[in-house]
Amino acid sequence: MTQKNNHKLRIGIVGAGGIVRTRHLPALKKNPDVEIVAVSNSTYESSEKFCRNELPQATPMRNWADLLAVPDLDIIWIGTPPYMHSAVTISALEAGKHVFCQARMAMDLAEAREMLAASKRYPELVTMLCPPPYGMRADLLVKKLLAENYLGRPHHVRLQSDITGVFARGKIVHPIRQGYEVIIPDVLNVLCSFENGAEGVLEFSGVNAFAPGDRCEIYGHRGTLVYDFATDIVQIGKVGDKEMRVADLPPDLATEWHVEDDFIGAVKSKGRVRPHPDFEDGVRYMRVVQAVADSRARNEWVPIKS
Numbered sequence: 001m002t003q004k005n006n007h008k009l010r011i012g013i014v015g016a017g018g019i020v021r022t023r024h025l026p027a028l029k030k031n032p033d034v035e036i037v038a039v040s041n042s043t044y045e046s047s048e049k050f051c052r053n054e055l056p057q058a059t060p061m062r063n064w065a066d067l068l069a070v071p072d073l074d075i076i077w078i079g080t081p082p083y084m085h086s087a088v089t090i091s092a093l094e095a096g097k098h099v100f101c102q103a104r105m106a107m108d109l110a111e112a113r114e115m116l117a118a119s120k121r122y123p124e125l126v127t128m129l130c131p132p133p134y135g136m137r138a139d140l141l142v143k144k145l146l147a148e149n150y151l152g153r154p155h156h157v158r159l160q161s162d163i164t165g166v167f168a169r170g171k172i173v174h175p176i177r178q179g180y181e182v183i184i185p186d187v188l189n190v191l192c193s194f195e196n197g198a199e200g201v202l203e204f205s206g207v208n209a210f211a212p213g214d215r216c217e218i219y220g221h222r223g224t225l226v227y228d229f230a231t232d233i234v235q236i237g238k239v240g241d242k243e244m245r246v247a248d249l250p251p252d253l254a255t256e257w258h259v260e261d262d263f264i265g266a267v268k269s270k271g272r273v274r275p276h277p278d279f280e281d282g283v284r285y286m287r288v289v290q291a292v293a294d295s296r297a298r299n300e301w302v303p304i305k306s
Contacts, residue, residue: 008032008033008034008035009033009034009035009074009075009264009267009268010034010035010037010070010072010073010074010075011028011034011035011036011037011073011074011075011076011077012036012037012038012039012040012061012067012068012070012073012075012076012077012097013036013038013039013040013058013077013079014040014064014067014076014077014078014079014080014084014088015040015041015042015078015079015080015081015084015102016039016040016041016046016047016050016054016079017041017079019079019102020077020079020102021050021054023133024077024079024130024259024260025054027258027259027260027261028077028260031260031261031264033264033268034075034264035057036055036057036058036077037057037058037059037070037073038058038059038060038061038067038070038073039051039055039058039059039060039061039067040060040061040062040063040064040066040067041060044060044061044062047060047061047062048060064080064084064088064091065091068091068092068095068097073095073097074097074098074267075097075098075099075100075267076088076089076092076097076098076099076100077100078092078099078100078101078102079102080102082102082104082105082106082107083107085101085102085104085105085106085107085111085115086106086107086111086112086114086115088101089101089115089118089127090114090115090118093118093119093121093122093125093127094118094122096122096125097125098125098126098127098267099119099125099126099127099128100127100128100130100263101115101127101128101129101130102129102130103129103130103131103132103277103282103285104285104286104289105129105279105282105283105285105286106282106286108286108289108290108293109283109286109287109289109290112279112282112283112286113283115127115279115282116279116280116282116283119278119279123271124271126263126266126267126271126274126275127278127279128262128263128266128275128276128277128278129277129278129279129281129282130259131259131276131277133257134214134229134230135216135227135229136255136257137232137249137254137255137256138227138232138233138234138249138253138254138255139255140253140254140255141234141247141249141250141253141254142216142218142225142227142234144253145225145234145236145247146218146225149222150220150222150223150225150236150238151218151219151220151221151222151223151224151225152220152221152222152223153196153197153220153221153222154194154196154198154218154219154220155197155198155199155219155220155221156198156199156200156217156218156219157194157198157199157200157201157216157217157218157219158200158201158202158203158215158216158217158218162194162195162196163192163193163194163195163200163288163291163304164192164193164194164195164303164304165192165193165291165301165302165303165304166190166191166192166193166288166291166292166295166301166302166304167190167191167192167295167300167301167302168188168189168190168191168291168292168293168295168296169188169189169296169299170185170187170188170189170296171185171186171187171188172184172185172186173186173187173207174186174207185296186205186206186207187204187205187206187207187208188202188203188204188205188292188296189201189202189203189204190202190203190204190292190295192288213228213229213230213231214229214230215227215228215229215230216229221239222238222239223236223237223238223239223241224236224237224244225247226244232249233246234246234247234249235247262275263275284306287304287305287306288304291303291304
């Protein structure tokens with residue numbers, strides 16, 4: 001695929017739900033280098049409504065396969081649920097399109113690996129997964145504190161990073177919801193070991209009333225770090241301190257949301273820039289997701305191999 005001088009990158013959106021509408025669309029509309037030309041949502045009626053309300057110049061499509069056939073498309077922007085990610089991504093790459101895909105990467109590890117293999121068959125095409133917005137702003141600050149050994153040797157973590165094994169237990173609290181039988185746990189607890197020797201726990205709930213907000217806690221032999229994702233406040237404290245304090249977040253360490261521009265910039269660079277998270281990052285994440293599912297199904301510890 002060749003890009004002509006002064007040619008706007010033509011985007012087709014597959015899956016135009018709330019995340020695409022509220023998070024991605026504003027930045028894409030502002031970018032002078034792109035043009036959204038077609039939209040395929042879950043139904044033709046919803047595609048029409050989305051175009052009517054948000055993109056009057058775009059063409060609503062009945063299904064995503066028809067969208068891939070639109071002439072001169074450069075990019076497929078995927079906002080569907082994960083069960084469609086693999087099929088749409090691989091088809092788009094085979095059609096010569098760059099791909100931006102909403103996270104989670106895929107339904108399971110096997111599909112994620114198929115997506116990665118397809119991206120390697122077309123190295124000239126840019127692929128990127130949507131990063132999580134929570135934890136983005138102070139991510140570099142947390143990494144800096146850890147690299148400077150502020151906490152010492154971490155021994156307990158509540159969240160996820162470089163996990164080498166898991167044991168997962170889930171519980172369905174409400175077996176019937178809105179007339180449907182529930183098969184996905186309402187509560188999930190995951191014990192895990194980390195590459196650096198620390199132990200950890202991941203806690204997820206969709207039903208706990210007055211539950212604390214999402215956050216990461218890291219405990220080391222010298223101190224503690226707590227990152228509240230809702231407020232982007234990082235608190236730190238060392239053994240012997242009377243209380244924890246809020247860590248300063250210098251402007252040069254604060255990461256803002258410019259995901260859409262990062263991806264478009266990578267496409268325009270013609271391969272010189274590779275944005276993250278890429279499909280390699282996604283497969284590493286899916287190894288943990290798959291291990292959690294396998295552990296819960298088998299009721300046993302599952303090692304995670306790279």
